[in-house]
Amino acid sequence: SQTIHQWPATLVQPVGSPLSLECTVEGTSNPNLYWYRQAAGRGLQLLFYSVGIGQISSEVPQNLSASRPQDRQFILSSKKLLLSDSGFYLCAWSPGTGLLQPQHFGDGTRLSIL
Amino acid sequence: QQQVKQSPQSLIVQKGGISIINCAYENTAFDYFPWYQQFPGKGPALLIAIRPDVSEKKEGRFTISFNKSAKQFSLHIMDSQPGDSATYFCAATNDYKLSFGAGTTVTVRA
Numbered sequence: 292s293q294t295i296h297q298w299p300a301t302l303v304q305p306v307g308s309p310l311s312l313e314c315t316v317e318g319t320s321n322p323n324l325y326w327y328r329q330a331a332g333r334g335l336q337l338l339f340y341s342v343g344i345g346q347i348s349s350e351v352p353q354n355l356s357a358s359r360p361q362d363r364q365f366i367l368s369s370k371k372l373l374l375s376d377s378g379f380y381l382c383a384w385s386p387g388t389g390l391l392q393p394q395h396f397g398d399g400t401r402l403s404i405l
Numbered sequence: 406q407q408q409v410k411q412s413p414q415s416l417i418v419q420k421g422g423i424s425i426i427n428c429a430y431e432n433t434a435f436d437y438f439p440w441y442q443q444f445p446g447k448g449p450a451l452l453i454a455i456r457p458d459v460s461e462k463k464e465g466r467f468t469i470s471f472n473k474s475a476k477q478f479s480l481h482i483m484d485s486q487p488g489d490s491a492t493y494f495c496a497a498t499n500d501y502k503l504s505f506g507a508g509t510t511v512t513v514r515a
Contacts (some may be wrong), residue, residue, distance in 0.1 A: 297448075313421040323501050334407075334494060335449070342501060350502075382449050385501070391437045391456065394503055396448030 297397035304403050305405050310355075312400050314382030317363065321387040324365040325394060326357055329379040341365060342387065343387035377404045388394040409497050410430055410446075411506025417515055418420035424482040426509045428495035431476065435504075440469065440480050443492045443508075452493070485513045 294317045305311060316322050323342050328334040337350045339357035347357050354373050358366045365382055379401055382392040418424045428438075438454060441449035455462045455469045455478065462469045468481045482489055487501045488514045495506040 325503075334411075334507040335503075337502060337504075340501055384449075385411055391498070393437075393439050393451045395451065396441075398446075398448045399448075 295397040302402045303403045305373055307371050312367040314365045316384045322384040325383040326367045327381040372404050374404050409506040411495050415510040417512045418485045422483050422485050424511050428506050429477045434499045435465045438478055439479040439496050439499035440507050441494045487515050489513050497498045
């Protein structure tokens with residue numbers, strides 16, 4: 292069966308520091324991969340998605356970037372964090388074959404910026 | 406701009422009662438409508454999903470009703486249990502992307 296891993300679970304970073312969050316998927320090949328941010332008590336905002344290695348689409352222009360160095364690895368980065376980057380970051384995957392497929396989420400990273 | 410509007414924001418139901426969450430959309434290109442359940446500190450988990458050519462889908466105590474002409478869909482939780490207390494999100498898919506509603510926090514009182 293397929294599993295998705297995100298780490299770290301929680302992270303506290305100072306303003307202006309860099310960021311790297313990692314997500315990996317097991318048990319499937321060529322998945323679609325997604326990064327979301329969820330503000331407290333709010334819905335999910337799509338940040339980036341990728342349908343293949345090296346292919347990244349950005350939904351919201353901001354202080355973050357994403358990369359997909361391997362088929363089942365998705366990384367969210369920032370060179371310099373802002374206070375407004377605080378939130379709950381979620382990685383998700385869906386099968387790469389067929390469009391009418393659900394997305395499956397990891398357990399997220401709680402990021403606090405001080 | 407929220408592409409999927411969800412209501413209510415929160416609801417309280419007695420154990421054994423029915424919880425009803427409603428969602429509406431405008432984009433007729435949406436072609437898949439999943440519902441997710443999220444517990445505090447966890448990622449959303451897929452609960453049930455429906456395609457627009459189906460008017461109703463039932464899985465256990467959870468039922469989706471879909472009205473394509475009205476561009477509305479809803480989740481009914483029958484015989485609500487305390488373990489159902491969570492935040493529920495409706496969503497809609499266009500190509501590879503999901504648009505989420507703002508969420509409904511359901512509290513089931515014993």
